[in-house]
Amino acid sequence: MFRLDGQVAIITGGARGIGVGICKIFIKAGATVALWDVADGQLIVDEISAEGGKIFYQKVDVTSKESTETAVAEIMGKHGRIDILINNAGIIRDRSFMKMSEDEWNSVMNVNVNSLFITSKAVLPQMIAAKYGRIVSASSINAMMGAYGQTNYGASKAAIQGFTRSLCREVGRHGITVNCVAPGFIKTAMTDSMPPEVIEAGIKMIPIQRIGTPEDMGYAYLFLASKEGQFINGITLHANGGMYPI
Numbered sequence: 001m002f003r004l005d006g007q008v009a010i011i012t013g014g015a016r017g018i019g020v021g022i023c024k025i026f027i028k029a030g031a032t033v034a035l036w037d038v039a040d041g042q043l044i045v046d047e048i049s050a051e052g053g054k055i056f057y058q059k060v061d062v063t064s065k066e067s068t069e070t071a072v073a074e075i076m077g078k079h080g081r082i083d084i085l086i087n088n089a090g091i092i093r094d095r096s097f098m099k100m101s102e103d104e105w106n107s108v109m110n111v112n113v114n115s116l117f118i119t120s121k122a123v124l125p126q127m128i129a130a131k132y133g134r135i136v137s138a139s140s141i142n143a144m145m146g147a148y149g150q151t152n153y154g155a156s157k158a159a160i161q162g163f164t165r166s167l168c169r170e171v172g173r174h175g176i177t178v179n180c181v182a183p184g185f186i187k188t189a190m191t192d193s194m195p196p197e198v199i200e201a202g203i204k205m206i207p208i209q210r211i212g213t214p215e216d217m218g219y220a221y222l223f224l225a226s227k228e229g230q231f232i233n234g235i236t237l238h239a240n241g242g243m244y245p246i
Helices: 017-028 042-050 065-079 102-130 151-174 196-204 214-225
Strands: 008-012 032-037 055-059 084-087 133-138 176-183 236-239
Touching (some): 017 042, 032 042, 042 055, 055 065, 084 102, 084 214, 102 151, 102 176, 133 151, 133 214, 151 176, 214 236
Parallel strands (some): 008 032, 008 084, 032 055, 133 176, 176 236
8 A cells, every 4th residue: 555654744625525535545544634624624633533543633724825824834833844735625616607606606716726826835845845745636527527507616627637737847856746636426425415316327327336435536646645656747537437437
């Protein structure tokens, strides 16, 4: 198994869904995890800590330069390093395009895309100084497939792929890789609220005939965040069970 012993990882949006799965897998791999979220992540931290995991919660608004830089300074003061940034935070504001408000468009772009500018800017000086780093961001299957009512979300997740391909060219010489993961149909609180027939229809579209789990995604992120993934750079890892093979 890929190991992250001695490394410090920031996981944004870590209090829910896929973020929790990433936290748990990174903890198992030996990382110290800084869970960032605007939602309360202390319950997740307490649960993982009770099992011996090294994790702490910071209430961080990733759309705020001040909030993000303050959290980074705290981590550097206590741990002296930041090896991994997982840009997992994201929101949806679904609505058909002609009914979509400007706020619904802008809020999704702000959280899903603009935050990458803020968080990456905050950690890159430390990574460049260390000549090592991993930045992995959350795209989506809907960046390729599209989805009704998700022009804002689909556009934001496609933008993340462009961000990844460009930034990797700038920071690769410093020993830093930049990649993204495009999850498919994953079991989260959002999918749990769907009617059973909708879930069944979605699973029928997946060749391996099951829904993905947050832990499945955690392993995808782990590979890209590992030292062993050092020659993987600028890619989108499509983790969808074959729902949209590419």
